[in-house]
Amino acid sequence: MPSVPPRRLIAHLDMDAFYASVELLRYPDLRGLPVVIGGGRRHQPETLPDGSRRYARLADYAGRGVITTSTYEARALGVHSAMGVMKAAVLAPQAILLPVDFEQYRAYSRRFKAAVAELAPVIEDRGVDEIYIDLTHLPGAQDAVGHDPLGGARAIAREIKNNVQRSTGLTCSIGVTPNKLLSKIASELDKPDGLTVLTLDDLPTRVWPLAARKVNGIGPKAAAKLTGLGIHTVGDIARCERAWLVEQFGRSYGAWLHDAAWGRDERPVVTESEPVSMSRETTFERDLHAVRDKARLSALFTELCTELAQDLSRKGYLSQTIGIKLRFDDFRIVTRDLTLPAPTSDAQAIRRAAGECLKRVDLSRRLRLLGVRGGKLMRQAAVDARPPSPARRALPPRAAEPEPTYNLPLFEPLADADS
DNA sequence: TCTGGGGTCCTAGGACCC
DNA sequence: TCTGGGGTCCTAGGACCC
Numbered sequence: 001m002p003s004v005p006p007r008r009l010i011a012h013l014d015m016d017a018f019y020a021s022v023e024l025l026r027y028p029d030l031r032g033l034p035v036v037i038g039g040g041r042r043h044q045p046e047t048l049p050d051g052s053r054r055y056a057r058l059a060d061y062a063g064r065g066v067i068t069t070s071t072y073e074a075r076a077l078g079v080h081s082a083m084g085v086m087k088a089a090v091l092a093p094q095a096i097l098l099p100v101d102f103e104q105y106r107a108y109s110r111r112f113k114a115a116v117a118e119l120a121p122v123i124e125d126r127g128v129d130e131i132y133i134d135l136t137h138l139p140g141a142q143d144a145v146g147h148d149p150l151g152g153a154r155a156i157a158r159e160i161k162n163n164v165q166r167s168t169g170l171t172c173s174i175g176v177t178p179n180k181l182l183s184k185i186a187s188e189l190d191k192p193d194g195l196t197v198l199t200l201d202d203l204p205t206r207v208w209p210l211a212a213r214k215v216n217g218i219g220p221k222a223a224a225k226l227t228g229l230g231i232h233t234v235g236d237i238a239r240c241e242r243a244w245l246v247e248q249f250g251r252s253y254g255a256w257l258h259d260a261a262w263g264r265d266e267r268p269v270v271t272e273s274e275p276v277s278m279s280r281e282t283t284f285e286r287d288l289h290a291v292r293d294k295a296r297l298s299a300l301f302t303e304l305c306t307e308l309a310q311d312l313s314r315k316g317y318l319s320q321t322i323g324i325k326l327r328f329d330d331f332r333i334v335t336r337d338l339t340l341p342a343p344t345s346d347a348q349a350i351r352r353a354a355g356e357c358l359k360r361v362d363l364s365r366r367l368r369l370l371g372v373r374g375g376k377l378m379r380q381a382a383v384d385a386r387p388p389s390p391a392r393r394a395l396p397p398r399a400a401e402p403e404p405t406y407n408l409p410l411f412e413p414l415a416d417a418d419s
Numbered sequence: 420t421c422t423g424g425g426g427t428c429c430t431a432g433g434a435c436c437c
Numbered sequence: 438t439c440t441g442g443g444g445t446c447c448t449a450g451g452a453c454c455c
Contacts, residue, residue, distance in 0.1 A: 038423085039423095062420075063420085064420080064421090064422080064423075065423065066422065066423050066424095067423095068423080068424095068455095081455090082422080082423085083421090083422080084420085084421050084422050084423095086420055086421065086422095087420090087421055087422080100423095126454085126455075127425095127426085127454080127455045128455075129455075130455075216453090216454075217452095217453070217454090218453090219452060219453045219454080220452085220453085221451090221452060221453085222452080222453090250430095252429080252430090253429090275426085276426080276427065276428090277425090277426070277427085278425085278426090279424085279425065279426075280424085280425090281423085281424060281425080282423090282424085283422095283423060283424085321447085321448095323448095323449095331422075333450080333451085334449085334450090335448090335449060335450070336448085336449080337447085337448065337449080338447095338448090339446085339447065339448085369423090369424095371424085371425095
Protein backbone atom coordinates (compact mmCIF):
# COMPACT_ATOMS: atom_id res chain seq x y z
CA MET A 1 0.00 0.00 0.00
CA PRO A 2 1.60 3.29 -1.06
CA SER A 3 1.97 5.65 1.84
CA VAL A 4 1.93 9.44 1.70
CA PRO A 5 5.26 10.99 2.69
CA PRO A 6 4.92 12.99 5.90
CA ARG A 7 4.55 16.74 5.42
CA ARG A 8 7.79 18.55 6.09
CA LEU A 9 8.03 20.36 9.40
CA ILE A 10 11.02 22.69 9.43
CA ALA A 11 11.95 24.95 12.31
CA HIS A 12 14.15 28.01 12.31
CA LEU A 13 15.54 28.96 15.70
CA ASP A 14 17.05 32.38 16.27
CA MET A 15 18.57 33.42 19.59
CA ASP A 16 17.20 36.77 20.78
CA ALA A 17 19.77 39.61 20.61
CA PHE A 18 22.31 36.87 21.18
CA TYR A 19 25.59 38.67 21.94
CA ALA A 20 23.85 41.32 24.00
CA SER A 21 21.89 38.71 25.96
CA VAL A 22 25.06 36.77 26.77
CA GLU A 23 26.64 39.99 28.06
CA LEU A 24 23.59 40.63 30.26
CA LEU A 25 24.14 37.26 31.94
CA ARG A 26 27.60 38.50 32.90
CA TYR A 27 26.56 42.05 33.76
CA PRO A 28 23.01 41.73 35.14
CA ASP A 29 23.19 45.32 36.40
CA LEU A 30 22.76 46.41 32.76
CA ARG A 31 19.38 44.75 32.36
CA GLY A 32 16.76 47.18 31.08
CA LEU A 33 19.35 49.62 29.74
CA PRO A 34 20.27 50.37 26.14
CA VAL A 35 23.41 48.28 25.59
CA VAL A 36 25.41 47.97 22.41
CA ILE A 37 28.07 45.39 21.52
CA GLY A 38 30.75 46.36 19.05
CA GLY A 39 33.62 48.65 18.30
CA GLY A 40 37.19 47.70 19.07
CA ARG A 41 38.59 46.23 22.25
CA ARG A 42 39.54 49.28 24.24
CA HIS A 43 36.42 49.69 26.30
CA GLN A 44 36.42 46.85 28.81
CA PRO A 45 34.19 47.51 31.82
CA GLU A 46 36.17 48.64 34.82
CA THR A 47 35.53 47.24 38.30
CA LEU A 48 35.79 49.93 40.96
CA PRO A 49 37.11 49.36 44.52
CA ASP A 50 33.55 49.29 45.90
CA GLY A 51 32.73 46.39 43.57
CA SER A 52 30.54 48.38 41.23
CA ARG A 53 31.37 48.56 37.54
CA ARG A 54 31.96 51.46 35.22
CA TYR A 55 31.07 51.02 31.57
CA ALA A 56 32.02 52.92 28.46
CA ARG A 57 29.31 55.00 26.78
CA LEU A 58 28.79 55.31 23.07
CA ALA A 59 29.66 58.98 23.37
CA ASP A 60 33.17 58.06 24.57
CA TYR A 61 33.99 56.10 21.46
CA ALA A 62 36.19 57.20 18.57
CA GLY A 63 37.01 54.82 15.75
CA ARG A 64 35.79 52.81 12.79
CA GLY A 65 33.89 50.05 14.55
CA VAL A 66 30.36 48.96 13.81
CA ILE A 67 27.62 47.66 16.04
CA THR A 68 27.34 43.91 16.18
CA THR A 69 24.23 43.60 18.34
CA SER A 70 22.19 45.76 20.63
CA THR A 71 19.59 45.18 23.31
CA TYR A 72 15.95 45.85 22.48
CA GLU A 73 16.18 49.02 24.57
CA ALA A 74 18.96 50.29 22.31
CA ARG A 75 17.06 49.28 19.17
CA ALA A 76 14.19 51.41 20.37
CA LEU A 77 16.57 54.37 20.09
CA GLY A 78 17.28 53.52 16.45
CA VAL A 79 20.56 51.70 17.04
CA HIS A 80 20.92 48.58 14.90
CA SER A 81 23.45 45.95 13.81
CA ALA A 82 26.00 47.00 11.17
CA MET A 83 25.53 50.68 12.01
CA GLY A 84 28.76 52.61 12.52
CA VAL A 85 29.42 53.19 16.22
CA MET A 86 30.06 56.88 15.59
CA LYS A 87 26.68 57.21 13.95
CA ALA A 88 24.98 55.28 16.75
CA ALA A 89 26.64 57.60 19.27
CA VAL A 90 24.69 60.49 17.78
CA LEU A 91 21.41 58.63 18.30
CA ALA A 92 22.13 57.22 21.77
CA PRO A 93 25.20 58.85 23.35
CA GLN A 94 24.39 57.43 26.81
CA ALA A 95 23.97 53.81 25.67
CA ILE A 96 26.46 51.39 27.23
CA LEU A 97 29.16 50.08 24.90
CA LEU A 98 30.69 46.64 25.45
CA PRO A 99 33.45 44.98 23.43
CA VAL A 100 32.73 41.77 21.49
CA ASP A 101 33.82 38.55 23.16
CA PHE A 102 33.50 35.84 20.52
CA GLU A 103 34.94 33.14 22.74
CA GLN A 104 32.08 33.63 25.16
CA TYR A 105 29.44 33.66 22.42
CA ARG A 106 30.86 30.53 20.84
CA ALA A 107 30.67 28.77 24.21
CA TYR A 108 26.99 29.71 24.61
CA SER A 109 26.41 28.76 20.98
CA ARG A 110 27.63 25.24 21.65
CA ARG A 111 25.43 25.03 24.71
CA PHE A 112 22.22 26.08 23.02
CA LYS A 113 22.85 23.79 20.06
CA ALA A 114 23.51 20.86 22.40
CA ALA A 115 20.26 21.64 24.21
CA VAL A 116 18.36 21.52 20.92
CA ALA A 117 20.12 18.35 19.81
CA GLU A 118 18.92 16.52 22.93
CA LEU A 119 15.38 16.82 21.56
CA ALA A 120 15.88 17.18 17.81
CA PRO A 121 19.18 15.99 16.32
CA VAL A 122 18.68 17.00 12.67
CA ILE A 123 20.25 20.45 12.81
CA GLU A 124 21.72 22.76 10.20
CA ASP A 125 24.21 25.29 11.52
CA ARG A 126 23.71 28.85 10.29
CA GLY A 127 26.32 30.61 12.36
CA VAL A 128 26.63 31.27 16.08
CA ASP A 129 23.09 32.32 16.83
CA GLU A 130 20.74 30.46 14.53
CA ILE A 131 19.93 27.00 13.22
CA TYR A 132 17.40 25.13 11.15
CA ILE A 133 15.89 21.99 12.65
CA ASP A 134 14.06 19.24 10.79
CA LEU A 135 11.17 18.12 12.99
CA THR A 136 9.50 16.02 10.28
CA HIS A 137 10.37 12.60 11.63
CA LEU A 138 10.27 13.29 15.37
CA PRO A 139 7.78 11.19 17.32
CA GLY A 140 4.54 13.11 17.71
CA ALA A 141 5.52 15.93 15.36
CA GLN A 142 2.75 15.10 12.89
CA ASP A 143 0.06 14.68 15.56
CA ALA A 144 -2.88 16.99 16.03
CA VAL A 145 -3.58 18.23 19.53
CA GLY A 146 -7.23 18.98 20.15
CA HIS A 147 -8.38 21.22 17.30
CA ASP A 148 -4.81 22.18 16.43
CA PRO A 149 -3.55 20.07 13.51
CA LEU A 150 -0.03 21.34 14.19
CA GLY A 151 -0.22 20.89 17.93
CA GLY A 152 2.43 18.17 17.97
CA ALA A 153 4.98 20.35 16.17
CA ARG A 154 4.09 23.31 18.35
CA ALA A 155 4.63 21.27 21.52
CA ILE A 156 8.06 20.11 20.35
CA ALA A 157 9.08 23.66 19.49
CA ARG A 158 7.99 24.78 22.95
CA GLU A 159 10.04 22.01 24.57
CA ILE A 160 13.06 23.09 22.53
CA LYS A 161 12.63 26.67 23.72
CA ASN A 162 12.38 25.50 27.31
CA ASN A 163 15.46 23.34 27.02
CA VAL A 164 17.48 26.19 25.54
CA GLN A 165 16.31 28.49 28.33
CA ARG A 166 17.16 25.90 31.00
CA SER A 167 20.67 25.25 29.76
CA THR A 168 21.72 28.79 28.81
CA GLY A 169 19.39 31.20 30.60
CA LEU A 170 18.66 32.72 27.20
CA THR A 171 15.49 33.06 25.16
CA CYS A 172 15.09 32.31 21.49
CA SER A 173 12.41 32.62 18.84
CA ILE A 174 11.24 29.74 16.68
CA GLY A 175 9.28 29.57 13.45
CA VAL A 176 7.82 26.26 12.27
CA THR A 177 6.58 25.94 8.68
CA PRO A 178 6.83 23.54 5.71
CA ASN A 179 10.24 24.94 4.64
CA LYS A 180 13.36 26.90 5.56
CA LEU A 181 12.41 30.05 3.72
CA LEU A 182 9.09 30.46 5.53
CA SER A 183 10.47 29.36 8.88
CA LYS A 184 13.17 32.01 8.68
CA ILE A 185 10.45 34.61 8.16
CA ALA A 186 8.19 33.08 10.81
CA SER A 187 10.83 33.09 13.55
CA GLU A 188 11.00 36.87 13.28
CA LEU A 189 7.27 37.49 13.51
CA ASP A 190 6.99 37.22 17.29
CA LYS A 191 10.44 38.19 18.56
CA PRO A 192 11.69 38.04 21.28
CA ASP A 193 10.80 34.74 22.93
CA GLY A 194 8.40 33.94 20.11
CA LEU A 195 6.87 30.82 18.66
CA THR A 196 5.13 31.04 15.30
CA VAL A 197 3.69 28.08 13.42
CA LEU A 198 2.53 28.69 9.85
CA THR A 199 1.11 26.65 6.98
CA LEU A 200 0.86 27.67 3.33
CA ASP A 201 -2.71 28.77 4.08
CA ASP A 202 -1.28 31.55 6.25
CA LEU A 203 0.76 32.98 3.39
CA PRO A 204 -1.69 35.72 2.29
CA THR A 205 -2.38 37.02 5.79
CA ARG A 206 0.99 36.59 7.52
CA VAL A 207 3.67 36.79 4.82
CA TRP A 208 2.35 38.78 1.88
CA PRO A 209 1.95 42.00 3.88
CA LEU A 210 5.65 41.96 4.82
CA ALA A 211 8.29 44.10 3.12
CA ALA A 212 10.08 42.23 0.34
CA ARG A 213 13.35 42.83 2.20
CA LYS A 214 12.19 40.41 4.95
CA VAL A 215 12.82 37.49 2.60
CA ASN A 216 16.19 35.86 3.13
CA GLY A 217 17.91 36.38 -0.21
CA ILE A 218 16.39 39.76 -1.06
CA GLY A 219 19.12 42.18 -0.07
CA PRO A 220 19.54 45.93 -0.42
CA LYS A 221 20.20 45.85 -4.19
CA ALA A 222 17.28 43.62 -5.12
CA ALA A 223 14.97 45.48 -2.74
CA ALA A 224 15.93 48.82 -4.31
CA LYS A 225 15.27 47.48 -7.79
CA LEU A 226 11.92 46.10 -6.69
CA THR A 227 10.99 49.43 -5.18
CA GLY A 228 11.89 51.10 -8.45
CA LEU A 229 9.39 48.79 -10.14
CA GLY A 230 6.68 49.72 -7.65
CA ILE A 231 6.99 46.43 -5.77
CA HIS A 232 7.19 46.78 -2.01
CA THR A 233 5.74 43.72 -0.28
CA VAL A 234 6.08 39.98 -0.67
CA GLY A 235 2.48 39.99 -1.88
CA ASP A 236 3.42 42.50 -4.60
CA ILE A 237 5.98 39.99 -5.85
CA ALA A 238 3.48 37.13 -5.69
CA ARG A 239 1.11 39.09 -7.92
CA CYS A 240 3.78 39.49 -10.61
CA GLU A 241 3.89 37.20 -13.61
CA ARG A 242 6.73 34.76 -13.25
CA ALA A 243 7.83 35.48 -16.84
CA TRP A 244 7.92 39.20 -16.12
CA LEU A 245 10.09 38.68 -13.04
CA VAL A 246 12.42 36.57 -15.16
CA GLU A 247 12.60 39.39 -17.72
CA GLN A 248 13.46 41.88 -14.99
CA PHE A 249 15.79 39.81 -12.80
CA GLY A 250 17.16 37.07 -15.01
CA ARG A 251 16.18 33.44 -15.34
CA SER A 252 17.54 32.18 -12.07
CA TYR A 253 16.84 35.01 -9.65
CA GLY A 254 13.52 35.98 -11.27
CA ALA A 255 12.16 32.46 -10.94
CA TRP A 256 13.46 32.24 -7.39
CA LEU A 257 11.72 35.49 -6.45
CA HIS A 258 8.42 34.10 -7.71
CA ASP A 259 8.86 30.83 -5.83
CA ALA A 260 9.88 32.64 -2.66
CA ALA A 261 6.83 34.91 -2.73
CA TRP A 262 4.62 31.84 -3.05
CA GLY A 263 6.36 30.16 -0.13
CA ARG A 264 7.97 27.44 -2.27
CA ASP A 265 11.29 26.09 -1.08
CA GLU A 266 12.43 22.47 -1.22
CA ARG A 267 15.93 22.91 0.20
CA PRO A 268 16.79 20.17 2.69
CA VAL A 269 18.17 20.75 6.18
CA VAL A 270 21.89 20.13 5.67
CA THR A 271 23.51 18.65 8.77
CA GLU A 272 27.10 18.50 7.57
CA SER A 273 29.25 20.73 5.43
CA GLU A 274 32.91 21.37 4.69
CA PRO A 275 34.35 24.87 4.73
CA VAL A 276 35.07 26.42 1.34
CA SER A 277 37.43 29.17 2.42
CA MET A 278 39.06 30.81 5.41
CA SER A 279 40.16 34.40 5.62
CA ARG A 280 41.63 37.11 7.78
CA GLU A 281 41.16 40.79 7.16
CA THR A 282 41.64 44.05 8.99
CA THR A 283 40.44 47.61 8.64
CA PHE A 284 43.09 50.16 9.58
CA GLU A 285 42.50 52.87 12.11
CA ARG A 286 43.44 55.32 9.39
CA ASP A 287 43.86 54.79 5.66
CA LEU A 288 47.36 53.69 4.68
CA HIS A 289 49.36 54.36 1.55
CA ALA A 290 51.35 51.65 -0.18
CA VAL A 291 54.42 53.82 -0.45
CA ARG A 292 54.24 56.12 2.54
CA ASP A 293 53.16 53.38 4.97
CA LYS A 294 55.02 50.56 3.30
CA ALA A 295 56.64 49.19 6.46
CA ARG A 296 53.41 49.22 8.45
CA LEU A 297 51.43 47.62 5.62
CA SER A 298 54.06 45.02 5.01
CA ALA A 299 54.07 43.98 8.67
CA LEU A 300 50.27 43.79 8.76
CA PHE A 301 50.22 41.78 5.55
CA THR A 302 52.64 39.23 6.97
CA GLU A 303 50.66 39.08 10.20
CA LEU A 304 47.44 38.30 8.34
CA CYS A 305 49.18 35.54 6.41
CA THR A 306 50.55 34.08 9.64
CA GLU A 307 47.11 34.14 11.25
CA LEU A 308 45.54 32.48 8.23
CA ALA A 309 48.25 29.81 8.29
CA GLN A 310 47.53 29.19 11.98
CA ASP A 311 43.77 29.00 11.36
CA LEU A 312 44.31 26.46 8.59
CA SER A 313 46.67 24.34 10.67
CA ARG A 314 44.57 24.47 13.80
CA LYS A 315 41.51 23.29 11.89
CA GLY A 316 43.50 20.76 9.87
CA TYR A 317 43.15 22.22 6.39
CA LEU A 318 45.39 23.06 3.48
CA SER A 319 44.59 25.71 0.89
CA GLN A 320 45.59 25.68 -2.75
CA THR A 321 44.22 29.07 -3.80
CA ILE A 322 45.56 32.09 -1.97
CA GLY A 323 43.85 35.42 -2.47
CA ILE A 324 44.01 38.98 -1.26
CA LYS A 325 41.34 41.58 -0.75
CA LEU A 326 41.88 45.32 -0.70
CA ARG A 327 39.43 48.04 0.15
CA PHE A 328 40.42 51.51 -0.96
CA ASP A 329 39.58 54.79 0.71
CA ASP A 330 36.68 55.19 -1.74
CA PHE A 331 35.32 51.80 -0.55
CA ARG A 332 36.03 50.11 -3.85
CA ILE A 333 37.01 46.45 -3.34
CA VAL A 334 39.57 44.58 -5.40
CA THR A 335 40.45 40.89 -5.14
CA ARG A 336 43.23 38.85 -6.69
CA ASP A 337 43.96 35.18 -6.28
CA LEU A 338 46.48 32.61 -7.29
CA THR A 339 46.18 28.84 -7.45
CA LEU A 340 49.34 27.09 -6.33
CA PRO A 341 50.79 23.85 -7.70
CA ALA A 342 50.08 22.19 -4.35
CA PRO A 343 47.97 23.01 -1.27
CA THR A 344 49.70 24.56 1.72
CA SER A 345 49.20 25.88 5.23
CA ASP A 346 52.68 27.33 5.44
CA ALA A 347 52.81 30.98 6.45
CA GLN A 348 55.73 31.81 4.21
CA ALA A 349 54.26 30.09 1.17
CA ILE A 350 51.00 31.96 1.77
CA ARG A 351 52.89 35.22 2.19
CA ARG A 352 54.75 34.66 -1.08
CA ALA A 353 51.59 33.84 -3.02
CA ALA A 354 49.75 36.80 -1.51
CA GLY A 355 52.69 38.98 -2.45
CA GLU A 356 52.40 37.83 -6.08
CA CYS A 357 48.72 38.78 -6.00
CA LEU A 358 49.54 42.20 -4.61
CA LYS A 359 51.87 42.89 -7.54
CA ARG A 360 48.86 42.80 -9.83
CA VAL A 361 47.01 45.66 -8.14
CA ASP A 362 47.27 49.37 -8.81
CA LEU A 363 48.15 50.79 -5.39
CA SER A 364 47.98 54.51 -6.07
CA ARG A 365 44.91 55.06 -3.85
CA ARG A 366 45.09 54.79 -0.10
CA LEU A 367 43.97 51.55 1.49
CA ARG A 368 41.33 51.11 4.15
CA LEU A 369 41.37 47.33 4.47
CA LEU A 370 43.68 44.46 3.72
CA GLY A 371 42.70 40.80 3.75
CA VAL A 372 44.11 37.37 2.92
CA ARG A 373 42.04 34.37 1.95
CA GLY A 374 42.66 30.69 1.51
CA GLY A 375 40.32 28.89 -0.88
CA LYS A 376 40.20 25.46 -2.54
CA LEU A 377 40.52 23.85 0.87
CA MET A 378 41.34 20.23 1.51
CA ARG A 379 41.69 18.33 4.73
CA GLN A 380 45.28 17.87 5.74
CA ALA A 381 44.54 14.26 6.69
CA ALA A 382 43.11 13.51 3.25
CA VAL A 383 46.20 14.92 1.55
CA ASP A 384 48.53 13.02 3.90
CA ALA A 385 46.60 9.83 3.25
CA ARG A 386 47.38 9.92 -0.46
CA PRO A 387 51.15 9.93 -0.83
CA PRO A 388 52.45 10.83 -4.28
CA SER A 389 51.70 7.68 -6.20
CA PRO A 390 53.33 7.26 -9.62
CA ALA A 391 49.90 7.70 -11.19
CA ARG A 392 49.33 10.96 -9.34
CA ARG A 393 52.68 12.38 -10.18
CA ALA A 394 52.08 11.64 -13.83
CA LEU A 395 48.65 13.26 -13.74
CA PRO A 396 49.39 16.88 -14.59
CA PRO A 397 51.39 16.97 -17.82
CA ARG A 398 53.09 20.13 -16.67
CA ALA A 399 54.54 18.35 -13.64
CA ALA A 400 57.35 17.43 -16.01
CA GLU A 401 58.56 21.01 -15.98
CA PRO A 402 61.60 21.61 -13.77
CA GLU A 403 60.13 24.43 -11.70
CA PRO A 404 56.40 24.86 -10.96
CA THR A 405 55.28 28.21 -12.30
CA TYR A 406 52.48 30.35 -10.99
CA ASN A 407 49.52 30.46 -13.25
CA LEU A 408 49.64 34.19 -13.83
CA PRO A 409 47.33 35.78 -16.36
CA LEU A 410 48.97 36.32 -19.72
CA PHE A 411 48.44 40.06 -19.75
CA GLU A 412 50.55 40.39 -16.65
CA PRO A 413 54.15 41.25 -17.41
CA LEU A 414 55.89 38.70 -15.23
CA ALA A 415 58.45 41.33 -14.31
CA ASP A 416 61.01 39.97 -11.89
CA ALA A 417 59.14 36.81 -10.87
CA ASP A 418 61.74 34.65 -9.12
CA SER A 419 62.57 32.57 -12.25
C1' DT B 420 34.74 60.67 11.69
C1' DC B 421 29.90 57.33 8.04
C1' DT B 422 30.15 52.11 6.83
C1' DG B 423 33.71 45.19 10.74
C1' DG B 424 34.98 40.51 9.93
C1' DG B 425 33.98 35.98 8.42
C1' DG B 426 31.62 33.50 5.27
C1' DT B 427 28.64 31.30 0.80
C1' DC B 428 27.01 31.27 -3.77
C1' DC B 429 26.47 33.03 -8.49
C1' DT B 430 27.94 34.94 -12.95
C1' DA B 431 30.91 35.47 -16.68
C1' DG B 432 34.89 35.30 -19.74
C1' DG B 433 39.05 33.04 -21.26
C1' DA B 434 42.14 29.01 -21.37
C1' DC B 435 42.43 24.52 -22.55
C1' DC B 436 41.01 19.80 -23.61
C1' DC B 437 38.28 16.41 -26.13
C1' DT C 438 40.00 26.50 -44.00
C1' DC C 439 35.80 26.98 -41.42
C1' DT C 440 32.74 25.84 -37.94
C1' DG C 441 31.01 23.51 -33.72
C1' DG C 442 30.02 21.88 -29.27
C1' DG C 443 30.69 20.27 -24.09
C1' DG C 444 33.24 20.37 -19.83
C1' DT C 445 36.44 21.98 -16.36
C1' DC C 446 39.55 25.15 -14.22
C1' DC C 447 41.03 29.76 -13.12
C1' DT C 448 40.15 34.48 -12.05
C1' DA C 449 37.39 38.80 -10.73
C1' DG C 450 33.56 40.87 -9.10
C1' DG C 451 29.28 41.22 -6.70
C1' DA C 452 25.09 40.11 -3.91
C1' DC C 453 23.86 38.45 0.26
C1' DC C 454 23.97 36.57 5.09
C1' DC C 455 25.25 36.32 10.20
